Amino acid sequence: MDILVAGGGLCGTLAALALSRHRLGVTLLTGAAHPQAVPAATRYSYGGIPWWMGVGDDGRTLSGQGLTCWQQLQERHGDLGLRPAALMLHWSAADDNAAVEAAVEAFVASLSPGITPERWERSAFCQGDLQGLGLTCGGAIRLPYGRMDGRRYHKAMARVLGSQGVRCSPGTVARVLVQHGRCIGARLTDGALLECDGVVVATGAAMASLLPLPQAFRWFPYSWASVLPLRQPQPCPEVILMPLLGGRERMERQGRAGLVVDPGLAPWDGGVVLGQATCLQHQSRLPDSPGDPTALSLPGPWQPSVAAARLRQALAEWAPGLAAAARRQQATVRHCPVSYSPDGRPWVGRCPGVQNLWLFGGFRGGFALAPVLAPVLADAIAHDSNVAAELGVRPDRVLERQDCPCPAPQDGARRSSAS
Ligand SMILES: Cc1cc2nc3c(=O)[nH]c(=O)nc-3n(C[C@H](O)[C@H](O)[C@H](O)COP(=O)(O)OP(=O)(O)OC[C@H]3O[C@@H](n4cnc5c(N)ncnc54)[C@H](O)[C@@H]3O)c2cc1C
Numbered sequence: 001m002d003i004l005v006a007g008g009g010l011c012g013t014l015a016a017l018a019l020s021r022h023r024l025g026v027t028l029l030t031g032a033a034h035p036q037a038v039p040a041a042t043r044y045s046y047g048g049i050p051w052w053m054g055v056g057d058d059g060r061t062l063s064g065q066g067l068t069c070w071q072q073l074q075e076r077h078g079d080l081g082l083r084p085a086a087l088m089l090h091w092s093a094a095d096d097n098a099a100v101e102a103a104v105e106a107f108v109a110s111l112s113p114g115i116t117p118e119r120w121e122r123s124a125f126c127q128g129d130l131q132g133l134g135l136t137c138g139g140a141i142r143l144p145y146g147r148m149d150g151r152r153y154h155k156a157m158a159r160v161l162g163s164q165g166v167r168c169s170p171g172t173v174a175r176v177l178v179q180h181g182r183c184i185g186a187r188l189t190d191g192a193l194l195e196c197d198g199v200v201v202a203t204g205a206a207m208a209s210l211l212p213l214p215q216a217f218r219w220f221p222y223s224w225a226s227v228l229p230l231r232q233p234q235p236c237p238e239v240i241l242m243p244l245l246g247g248r249e250r251m252e253r254q255g256r257a258g259l260v261v262d263p264g265l266a267p268w269d270g271g272v273v274l275g276q277a278t279c280l281q282h283q284s285r286l287p288d289s290p291g292d293p294t295a296l297s298l299p300g301p302w303q304p305s306v307a308a309a310r311l312r313q314a315l316a317e318w319a320p321g322l323a324a325a326a327r328r329q330q331a332t333v334r335h336c337p338v339s340y341s342p343d344g345r346p347w348v349g350r351c352p353g354v355q356n357l358w359l360f361g362g363f364r365g366g367f368a369l370a371p372v373l374a375p376v377l378a379d380a381i382a383h384d385s386n387v388a389a390e391l392g393v394r395p396d397r398v399l400e401r402q403d404c405p406c407p408a409p410q411d412g413a414r415r416s417s418a419s
Helices: 010-019 066-077 097-110 122-126 150-163 204-209 248-254 293-297 306-317 320-329 366-382 398-404 409-415
Strands: 002-006 024-028 082-091 118-121 139-148 167-169 173-178 182-188 193-195 199-202 222-230 239-243 256-268 271-280 334-339 347-350 357-361
Touching: 002 010, 002 182, 010 024, 010 150, 010 357, 010 366, 066 082, 066 139, 066 150, 066 366, 066 409, 097 139, 122 139, 139 239, 139 256, 150 167, 167 320, 173 199, 173 204, 182 199, 199 366, 204 334, 204 357, 204 398, 222 248, 222 306, 222 320, 248 256, 248 271, 248 398, 256 306, 271 320, 306 320, 306 334, 347 366
Parallel strands: 002 024, 002 199, 024 167, 082 239, 199 357
Antiparallel strands: 082 139, 118 139, 173 182, 182 193, 222 271, 222 334, 239 256, 256 271, 347 357
C-alpha cells in the first residue's frame, strides 16, 4: 500500500514516521518547493511539550503521554531534539488578582495529582538568570516542562525518515484527486500526478484549501501568529515564558475576529524567539493556489504590519531590554498561519465523505499530542479501521457550535472528480 503524506511540519513528519513502522510505502511531500506553500507554524514554534494534555476517551487513556512518547522515539532513533525545560506562566502587576488566582487554581487542577508548581513573586524576576531578561512580570508559576529544539528536530527527522524508507520530496500538493468518492492520488504544483492508495493531509493551516469539500475552510480555521526572532542566546536557555491569562486560546475558542498579544519567549535556533501576536479574521481561507507567494502579503483583514507594530509595542513594555536588542539587531517580525480547532480537539482520522483521505492537524498542544496520536492514525490507515469516536473527524461538532447551515460533506465529495 502506498501512502502520500502532505506537509513537512510536526504533524506530517510524525505521521510519515508512524506509517513507516507498518511497512507501507510512504512518500512525504514537505511543501518546501519554491515558491513555498505557506510558512510552517512548526518553524516558529516554542516547541514546548504541555505533557499533562490529552484527548480521546474524555482525556483518560491518551493523557499525559507526550513526553514519554518523545523519549521512546529518541530511544529508537537517537536525539531528535528533546530538551529539559521549565515553563513559567507569568502575569502582570496590572492583571486582576482574582482572575490570576482562579487561573492558577484551574491550571493546577489540570495537572497530575502531586504536582505543585513553584510560585514566583515579582522580586524573583530581579534575581539570578532571569534578571538578565529585564522582564516586567508581576509574578509567575513555574513547573518542569520539556521542549523540542526545532533546528535539531528537522535535521534529525530528515535522517530518521530516510533511514526508515520514507521518500521525502519538496513537492507541493496542488490538488487532492478524488474519483467516485475515493482518493486516488494528488496533483503537484509542478504538474506531476502521483497515484497512491491513500493521502494524509497534514498541511497545517493549508488543510482546508486541499480538501474537496464545500465549506472546508469553515471547519478548519487558522489564525496568524507573529513572532520576533533574536540572534542572541537567551540568558536562561531552558526557560519558556508564556502568559497565564493568554488571549489567543480564548479568541480561537470564541471564533471572535481580533488581534491579541501574549508576551512570551523561548529558546530558538541558537537565539531566542519573542512572541506572540495572534490575529484571527473571519475570512478563513488561505490562497487557492498554494505556492503563490504574493497571496501571503495581500492587504486584507489580516495586516502583517499592524500585527508587527502591536507585538513590538507589547514587548517594549514587557521586556524592554530585549525589545531594544531587537531594534539594534534590526530583527524582523515573522508571520505564519497556525491551524486550530475551535473546540480544542484535533482533526485525526478519515475525511468525511472521501475514502482513503485522512486528516491530521488542528492541534492545541501539538507537541504533546501529535506524537501520541500519529501511531493511532497510522494503525487506522494500515488496518483500514476507524479511530476512536472521540478522535474521529466530525466537522458537525464545530458547525453545530457555529449554527452553520452547511451542505452535507458527502455531496461535495461526490461532485469532485479527478482530473
Ligand atoms: C509562536 C508559536 C508558538 C507555539 N508554541 C507551541 C508550544 O510551545 N507547544 C505546542 O504544542 N504548540 C505550539 N505551537 C503550535 C504548534 O507549533 C503547531 O500546532 C504545530 O507546529 C502545527 O504543526 P503542523 O504540522 O500541523 O503545521 P505546520 O507546522 O504549519 O506544517 C504544515 C506544513 O505543510 C506544508 N504545506 C502547506 N501546504 C502544502 C501543500 N499544498 N503541499 C504540501 N505541503 C504543504 C507547509 O509547508 C508546512 O511544512 C506554537 C505555534 C506558534 C506559531
